[in-house]
Amino acid sequence: MxxxxxxxxxxxxxxxxxxxxxxxxxxxxxTMRKNFGQWKxxxxxxxxxxxxxxxxxxxxxxxxxxTQRILDVFxxxxxxxxxxxxxxxxxxxxxxxxxxxMLKDASRVEPLIEALEKEGFVxxxxxxxxxxxxxxxxxLHCDIPGTDASGVVKAMMDELIDEFKNNDMPNRVHMTxxxxxxxxxxxxxxxxNIQHTKPPKINHDLVSNVCERPSVVARCPVAAIRPAMVNxxxxxxxxxxxxxxxxxxxxxxxxxxxxxxxxxxxxxWVGGNHSNARSKPTFQKLVAAGIPxxxxxxxxxxxxxxxxLSKYKEDAKDWERINDWIERIGWPRFFELTELPxxxxxxxxxxxxxxxxxxxxxxxx
Amino acid sequence: xxxxxxxxxxxxxxxxxxxxxSGIKRLRDxxxxxxxxxxxNDLLGQLEHSYETRKGYWKGGTVSVYxxxxxxxxxxxxxxxxxxxxxxxxxxxxxxxxxxxxxxDILRKMADSWEKYGSGLVTxxxxxxxxxxxxxxxxxxxxxxxxxxEYGFDLGGAGxxxxxxxxCVGAGRCEMSNINEHKAHRLLVNNFIDDMHxxxxxxxxxxxxxxxxxxxxxxxxxxxxxxxxTWRDDIKIDQAEFKEYVGLKGRxxxxxxxxxxxxxxxxxxxxxxxxxxxxxxxxxxxHCLNVVPKAFHPGDDKGATxxxxxxxxxxxxxxMGTVIVPFMKLESQEDWDKLxxxxxxxxxxxxxxxxxxxxxxxxxERIGLVNFLEGIGIEVDPxxxxxxxxxxxxxxxxxDGEAVKWYERADAKDKDTA
Numbered sequence: 001m002x003x004x005x006x007x008x009x010x011x012x013x014x015x016x017x018x019x020x021x022x023x024x025x026x027x028x029x030x031t032m033r034k035n036f037g038q039w040k041x042x043x044x045x046x047x048x049x050x051x052x053x054x055x056x057x058x059x060x061x062x063x064x065x066x067t068q069r070i071l072d073v074f075x076x077x078x079x080x081x082x083x084x085x086x087x088x089x090x091x092x093x094x095x096x097x098x099x100x101x102m103l104k105d106a107s108r109v110e111p112l113i114e115a116l117e118k119e120g121f122v123x124x125x126x127x128x129x130x131x132x133x134x135x136x137x138x139x140l141h142c143d144i145p146g147t148d149a150s151g152v153v154k155a156m157m158d159e160l161i162d163e164f165k166n167n168d169m170p171n172r173v174h175m176t177x178x179x180x181x182x183x184x185x186x187x188x189x190x191x192x193n194i195q196h197t198k199p200p201k202i203n204h205d206l207v208s209n210v211c212e213r214p215s216v217v218a219r220c221p222v223a224a225i226r227p228a229m230v231n232x233x234x235x236x237x238x239x240x241x242x243x244x245x246x247x248x249x250x251x252x253x254x255x256x257x258x259x260x261x262x263x264x265x266x267x268x269w270v271g272g273n274h275s276n277a278r279s280k281p282t283f284q285k286l287v288a289a290g291i292p293x294x295x296x297x298x299x300x301x302x303x304x305x306x307x308x309l310s311k312y313k314e315d316a317k318d319w320e321r322i323n324d325w326i327e328r329i330g331w332p333r334f335f336e337l338t339e340l341p342x343x344x345x346x347x348x349x350x351x352x353x354x355x356x357x358x359x360x361x362x363x364x365x
Numbered sequence: 366x367x368x369x370x371x372x373x374x375x376x377x378x379x380x381x382x383x384x385x386x387s388g389i390k391r392l393r394d395x396x397x398x399x400x401x402x403x404x405x406n407d408l409l410g411q412l413e414h415s416y417e418t419r420k421g422y423w424k425g426g427t428v429s430v431y432x433x434x435x436x437x438x439x440x441x442x443x444x445x446x447x448x449x450x451x452x453x454x455x456x457x458x459x460x461x462x463x464x465x466x467x468x469x470d471i472l473r474k475m476a477d478s479w480e481k482y483g484s485g486l487v488t489x490x491x492x493x494x495x496x497x498x499x500x501x502x503x504x505x506x507x508x509x510x511x512x513x514x515e516y517g518f519d520l521g522g523a524g525x526x527x528x529x530x531x532x533c534v535g536a537g538r539c540e541m542s543n544i545n546e547h548k549a550h551r552l553l554v555n556n557f558i559d560d561m562h563x564x565x566x567x568x569x570x571x572x573x574x575x576x577x578x579x580x581x582x583x584x585x586x587x588x589x590x591x592x593x594x595t596w597r598d599d600i601k602i603d604q605a606e607f608k609e610y611v612g613l614k615g616r617x618x619x620x621x622x623x624x625x626x627x628x629x630x631x632x633x634x635x636x637x638x639x640x641x642x643x644x645x646x647x648x649x650x651x652h653c654l655n656v657v658p659k660a661f662h663p664g665d666d667k668g669a670t671x672x673x674x675x676x677x678x679x680x681x682x683x684x685m686g687t688v689i690v691p692f693m694k695l696e697s698q699e700d701w702d703k704l705x706x707x708x709x710x711x712x713x714x715x716x717x718x719x720x721x722x723x724x725x726x727x728x729x730e731r732i733g734l735v736n737f738l739e740g741i742g743i744e745v746d747p748x749x750x751x752x753x754x755x756x757x758x759x760x761x762x763x764x765d766g767e768a769v770k771w772y773e774r775a776d777a778k779d780k781d782t783a
Contacts, residue, residue, distance in 0.1 A: 021550060037536040072391050073479060074391050143425050181678060
């Protein structure tokens with residue numbers, strides 16, 4: 001009887017159609033389809049607006065707007081309504097979760113912007129602006145978050161909104177936030193990431209039931225975890241002097257609790273640049289740590305970010321990204337300008353870290 | 366339904382930037398479905414609890430749809446007794462169309478499907494590039510997937526597998542585009558669809574495609590295999606446009622912002638305000654094209670550079686991708702087949718040789734680039750290094766044979782281009 005039921009159940013299951021990534025062509029604006037690969041130049045008539053011209057003489061206008069990223073279906077439909085009424089019903093999303101409307105008729109650009117702003121969306125994020133902060137899931141959904149990236153981003157964008165709407169920066173500023181050191185938010189000109197400062201607290205009663213111990217041992221970047229019998233139970237122990245508090249053991253072994261309401265701090269990193277323009281791509285570098293993880297609005301972190309941005313804006317030359325700017329003025333000047341302390345923790349001691357030291361007499365006085 | 370008090374989250378409704386909290390509250394307060402009102406109410410309750418205690422309360426598990434092993438991020442609440450209606454709150458990762466293009470029609474269709482089964486919360490897109498449908502019970506995932514799968518959408522990757530890929534707007538709108546980014550994106554990822562849906566690799570493997578060296582997809586920093594458009598003939602210059610720009614901005618501006626910013630000093634501003642480029646030393650960094658997009662354009666002999674091994678810190682530290690193929694054409698069927706073959710060879714070799722939880726770049730770091738190249742059948746090339754070896758400790762037993770190979774390859778190349 002049971003067997004018959006299983007068979008019946010199987011019959012009802014629908015086999016997936018493994019179509020993979022859909023073809024974007026079917027959703028592309030007809031003008032873009034027509035001129036695919038045949039674009040000639042673009043310009044930037046105003047913040048948040050791009051005009052692309054094709055060799056055929058056709059033009060396509062793009063209006064970019066920032067949103068809350070985590071969209072409810074009502075907001076998504078509002079964005080669609082605006083697209084149907086003022087654009088041609090064709091949109092895309094940027095890598096930083098901005099929505100872009102594409103339209104042919106230039107006279108509808110201003111009414112579109114007006115409609116977006118009326119609904120509370122923010123037009124901008126193009127060229128030398130502070131772009132929307134790309135971020136991770138945080139307390140809303142992640143299983144290992146030290147903070148709520150969505151909340152940090154909302155609080156920060158409230159303060160940086162004018163920089164998003166205008167083009168007053170020397171070059172574009174890409175910011176990211178991440179809720180742990182795995183850094184899913186990615187590299188950024190400025191990155192705000194949680195930094196754990198204490199080794200995991202281990203619930204030895206649970207380890208042997210929940211964790212595959214050898215793979216947890218293997219996961220540790222500094223070989224600080226070893227098997228141990230604790231209170232007669234097979235468990236794991238951490239060499240706390242070696243431990244760098246990265247949290248990598250937590251996902252495969254949740255009884256090794258790394259999140260700590262008191263000791264999880266924010267750290268700020270600068271100078272990550274994905275582009276090859278002017279210089280090779282760079283990773284971000286630590287500039288500030290020990291910043292309180294202070295919900296709901298994280299004012300301490302925002303204050304430091306604003307300070308870095310204001311010095312960059314004042315001191316950098318046109319087209320310098322943050323890494324280009326610091327490369328020119330040197331790190332001592334960066335710390336002096338931003339009034340951030342330089343500590344022993346800024347000196348890299350990871351493998352290959354010696355290459356980051358100054359082996360020259362290049363010193364600015 | 367008793368609404369949870371959310372004094373801390375309420376603070377995130379202040380200020381001019383659109384508020385995700387207000388959005389969740391809209392679902393709680395105004396959505397016609399009671400199920401969604403209750404689910405989002407408890408979600409807000411748990412989130413407020415996280416804000417108060419500064420801790421997360423989700424744990425993973427195993428949830429998938431029939432026939433697949435991945436694509437869903439399972440979330441079960443550790444405080445489900447207090448917030449029962451959102452105690453199962455899984456995310457479905459769904460692959461976006463290449464280039465992230467949508468019509469309002471298809472977005473509405475997705476919204477309709479999602480509110481039938483899920484929380485009503487969605488993100489375009491997560492950091493890997495997926496559409497994130499956030500908040501589904503275990504039972505509902507199958508129904509939602511079945512519905513969107515019928516109109517052409519498929520799950521992405523989660524776990525140790527080939528992950529969802531990303532590509533820029535590319536040839537669809539951008540004059541800097543050098544390849545068909547969307548074709549590269551779909552060809553690669555759809556070729557490995559079995560490796561995406563049934564996670565069995567050492568760890569994650571990501572493809573990202575950018576049409577030029579501006580690398581808007583961050584592929585060198587983030588992708589195990591990065592495809593970046595470039596060209597190998599001369600940059601195209603519209604001298605009239607350039608002179609107009611000089612006239613508009615002045616010579617000092619042009620010297621300070623273009624000439625002196627060229628990483629290989631390949632740009633000269635001439636006395637008559639025209640420009641000369643030392644094309645042999647141009648590294649196609651894109652800076653001058655970015656500054657004067659009307660005057661500078663990519664050449665005609667377009668193709669791609671392929672890099673491999675980019676990733677973030679865990680476990681051995683950050684790694685950029687490394688050049689594996691300095692230049693390849695991506696036009697004929699043969700060219701595309703070759704790209705897929707490189708990906709296949711690389712993933713096969715990595716799957717056979719990587720340690721558990723070891724990214725491709727980490728394996729290359731451990732075994733050395735040469736062993737990797739030999740494993741995938743690609744010859745060494747000086748474009749793969751920033752500089753040759755610095756350490757004097759090496760064994761050069763096969764030196765003479767390798768030198769002969771170099772000359773043979775150079776001869777073959779000469780014949781090829783003759």
